[in-house]
Each structure stands twice: as structure tokens, then as C-alpha cells.
Amino acid sequence: MEIPRRISQAVLNSLQAGVVPRVGLEYIAVGRKKEIETVLDDLDYIAGGAAAFRFITGRYGSGKSFFLQAIRNYAMEKDFVVVDADLSPDKRLAGSAGAGRATYRELMQRLSTKVRPDGGALEGMLQKWISSVQAETIRDGYSREEREYASRVEWKLFQVISEMEAYSHGFDFAAAAAAYFKAFSAGDDGKKEAALRWFRGEYSGKTEARRELPVGEIIGDHNWYDHLKLFAAFVSRIGYRGLLVFIDEGVNLFKITNRVSRENNYEKLLAIFNDITQGRAASLGFLMAGTPQFIDDPRRGLASYPALRSRLEESRFVRMGHADWGSPVLRLTQLANEEVFVLLERLVEIHSIHHNYESWIGEDEIRAFMELAYSVPGAAELITPREITRDFIGLLNILKDDEDLDFYELIKRDDCRVQAANPEELYASFSF
Numbered sequence: 536m537e538i539p540r541r542i543s544q545a546v547l548n549s550l551q552a553g554v555v556p557r558v559g560l561e562y563i564a565v566g567r568k569k570e571i572e573t574v575l576d577d578l579d580y581i582a583g584g585a586a587a588f589r590f591i592t593g594r595y596g597s598g599k600s601f602f603l604q605a606i607r608n609y610a611m612e613k614d615f616v617v618v619d620a621d622l623s624p625d626k627r628l629a630g631s632a633g634a635g636r637a638t639y640r641e642l643m644q645r646l647s648t649k650v651r652p653d654g655g656a657l658e659g660m661l662q663k664w665i666s667s668v669q670a671e672t673i674r675d676g677y678s679r680e681e682r683e684y685a686s687r688v689e690w691k692l693f694q695v696i697s698e699m700e701a702y703s704h705g706f707d708f709a710a711a712a713a714a715y716f717k718a719f720s721a722g723d724d725g726k727k728e729a730a731l732r733w734f735r736g737e738y739s740g741k742t743e744a745r746r747e748l749p750v751g752e753i754i755g756d757h758n759w760y761d762h763l764k765l766f767a768a769f770v771s772r773i774g775y776r777g778l779l780v781f782i783d784e785g786v787n788l789f790k791i792t793n794r795v796s797r798e799n800n801y802e803k804l805l806a807i808f809n810d811i812t813q814g815r816a817a818s819l820g821f822l823m824a825g826t827p828q829f830i831d832d833p834r835r836g837l838a839s840y841p842a843l844r845s846r847l848e849e850s851r852f853v854r855m856g857h858a859d860w861g862s863p864v865l866r867l868t869q870l871a872n873e874e875v876f877v878l879l880e881r882l883v884e885i886h887s888i889h890h891n892y893e894s895w896i897g898e899d900e901i902r903a904f905m906e907l908a909y910s911v912p913g914a915a916e917l918i919t920p921r922e923i924t925r926d927f928i929g930l931l932n933i934l935k936d937d938e939d940l941d942f943y944e945l946i947k948r949d950d951c952r953v954q955a956a957n958p959e960e961l962y963a964s965f966s967f
Contacts, residue, residue: 785825
């Protein structure tokens with residue numbers, strides 16, 4: 536294996552901290568073959584102008600965030616634009632005090648492309664679009680010195696901009712795009728920043744926005760999804776394959792204690808789901824991750840909202856052991872023992888490369904560690920990749936730093952057992 540040191544550092548540090556690394560997932564991805572194939576089929580449809588919505592569900596530490604991140608990285612390599620956000624008490628789909636707009640703002644702040652994978656790609660995208668139109672105009676036979684060159688470039692750009700006016704809220708979107716182009720041509724940094732602020736949803740009032748831009752509306756709680764739809768249509772016209780929206784920590788909607796507020800969020804989610812699945816959106820993918828309680832709980836989960844429950848209910852044949860990969864809900868099951876073994880093998884290799892030593896941890900030692908991990912009562916059902924990898928990397932660190940330690944004596948200690956998270960305890964810990 537050849538892995539850059541900065542990547543191995545990110546992988547090892549993230550996994551030991553129990554979080555998903557933003558880079559290097561290709562070195563540690565195992566399993567999930569059918570789930571990945573299902574979402575990649577969705578990406579093909581989105582690239583063809585369709586739209587898709589998937590819920591990704593699994594217990595804490597089961598790999599939901601890892602799965603989303605892997606798809607996110609793959610999509611950027613295939614020239615999709617991606618945005619992602621984690622829901623929280625102040626970032627929801629709907630709510631007072633700008634909770635919906637806060638989610639939109641985080642999505643746009645994290646807007647990423649292949650050349651800007653860590654967010655902040657909005658201005659680069661717009662400039663790339665303008666540059667590509669300029670280059671296309673030169674290929675059409677116009678010289679930069681000709682008077683017709685500038686008008687030809689403007690005509691090509693405004694062809695795309697004018698198409699946006701046909702969409703809901705499209706007039707203001709087109710006005711902001713036109714303002715950015717004019718400011719770019721004139722070298723007016725203030726106007727450029729004003730247009731970018733509008734796209735990012737940073738205006739809190741219409742009056743301020745109207746002073747700086749020829750717009751009538753701003754992006755807020757009531758229309759943020761409509762602007763994501765607009766943006767998906769826009770990016771597909773300026774050379775990208777579509778827009779993917781990743782929303783994690785859906786369980787934060789389940790945790791909303793106020794019933795009216797919770798149902799307002801579910802109503803917004805239903806509207807987005809219906810819009811996408813009924814074909815009213817184009818070039819847009821929406822992936823939302825949450826725990827099984829978020830999906831299935833009859834009192835507070837999506838199942839408590841009748842319209843969502845009827846749409847997400849599984850076929851009765853699924854309960855007979857069959858999988859329905861066309862369902863909007865993808866349920867991440869436990870990794871097989873063989874897949875966990877391969878994952879730990881890769882971690883041994885990454886750890887030894889990163890710390891520049893020759894590891895003596897082989898198949899027998901990995902097997903012994905797994906036997907210890909799965910010896911906890913209920914571990915076969917409850918233990919997750921997060922717990923396994925976190926404790927295994929810690930073990931590798933200890934053995935690297937103390938060469939006199941005996942591996943088998945160390946893992947025989949009862950207090951070294953991997954403790955599996957109990958979903959019932961996690962559920963009981965929520966504040967109702």
C-alpha cells in the first residue's frame with residue numbers, strides 16, 4: 536500500500552476519535568457492495584437529469600457517516616457538485632429563528648467540487664463557468680481584441696441565466712447570477728461578494744439585499760429547498776453532472792421535544808421527498824442519514840407522521856429475508872466477520888507505514904482480537920465498526936510504544952474487552 540502521510544494521519548486520528556475521516560476512505564472501505572451499487576445507480580439517473588432521494592439508516596457507529604462520506608468523495612471525482620450538513624438543535628429543515636436557513640447556509644458553506652473538496656467552492660465554480668464560456672467563444676473564432684467578443688460571451692452566459700427565470704424564485708436567482716458576472720467583468724469586488732452572499736443565504740433581510748442587488752427576495756426558511764433545486768438545475772447547465780445533498784444526524788429531528796415543531800420538520804421533509812420522487816426536481820440527489828429510531832419509532836420518528844410512514848413502509852416480503860433495493864430506505868446491516876477482518880488488516884498496514892515500523896501483527900493476532908471483541912454478550916448484534924476500529928488502533932499504539940508487551944497477555948485482561956453500544960440504552964438516554 537502507498538498512502539501519503541497526511542492521509543494516513545487523518546485516517547488513524549479520525550478513527551481513533553470515533554469520527555469519519557474526510558479523506559482516505561478508499562484505503563479502508565470494505566463491504567456494503569450492494570448498498571453502494573444502489574446509490575451509484577441513483578447517481579447515473581441524476582447525471583441523466585433525474586432526481587433521487589434515499590434515507591440511510593443504521594445504529595450509532597454502524598457506518599452511516601462513513602457511507603455518506605464515501606459516496607460524497609466518489610461523486611466529486613465524477614464531477615458532481617456536493618453539499619453536506621449535520622442537523623442540530625439550531626439547524627433543522629424548518630423552524631423559528633432561521634433554523635431552515637441555517638441548514639441551507641451550512642450546505643452552501645460546504646459546497647465542494649473535485650478541485651475544491653473541502654468546501655467554499657461557490658466562487659470558483661462561477662469563475663470556472665465564465666472562463667469556460669470565454670474559451671468556447673475563442674474556439675468559435677472570436678478574438679479577445681474584437682468588439683464582438685465581449686458581447687458574444689455575455690450572450691452565452693445570459694442564455695443560461697435566462698433559463699433559470701422559468702423556475703420558482705428563478706428571477707432573483709438569475710438576477711444574482713447576472714450581477715456576479717457584471718461585477719466580475721468590471722472588477723467590482725464589492726458587488727461580487729454581494730452576489731455570493733445572496734447565493735449563500737447570508738442576507739437576513741430583504742432591505743439590505745435590495746440595496747446591493749436587483750433582487751426582490753432572499754433565501755429563507757420558507758424557500759431554501761426551492762433554491763437548492765434551482766442550484767441543481769444551474770450546475771447541470773454549466774458543466775457539472777448534478778447536485779448531491781448529504782444531510783446527516785437526522786436523529787436530531789426525532790429529538791425535538793415539541794410535537795408541533797417536530798411535525799413541521801416532518802412536513803417539510805415530506806414536501807421535499809414528494810417533490811423529488813414525483814419527478815418535479817432535476818439533476819438533484821438527496822441522501823439523509825439517521826438511526827433506526829429516527830425512521831421507525833411510532834411515537835416520535837418518521838413513522839409517527841402518517842404520510843411519511845406510508846411512503847417508507849417496507850414490503851411484507853422484506854420481512855421474509857428478501858431485500859428491496861428500490862426502497863427509499865437503505866438499512867446498513869452489520870459488517871460480516873470477514874469484512875471486519877480485512878478492515879483490521881488494512882489498519883495494521885496503514886499504522887505501520889505511517890509510523891515507519893515493521894509490524895508483526897498477523898492473521899492470528901487479528902483473529903484473537905476479534906474473538907475478544909465478540910466475546911461480549913450480544914456483541915455479534917451490537918458491536919459496531921466504530922468501536923472495533925477505535926480500540927484496535929489504540930491497541931496498535933500501545934504495542935508500538937512498548938515492544939516488551941506481550942500481545943496475548945494484554946488482550947486477555949477483562950478490562951480490555953471491546954464494549955458494544957446497547958441501542959436500548961442509547962434510546963433511553965434521550966431527553967423526552
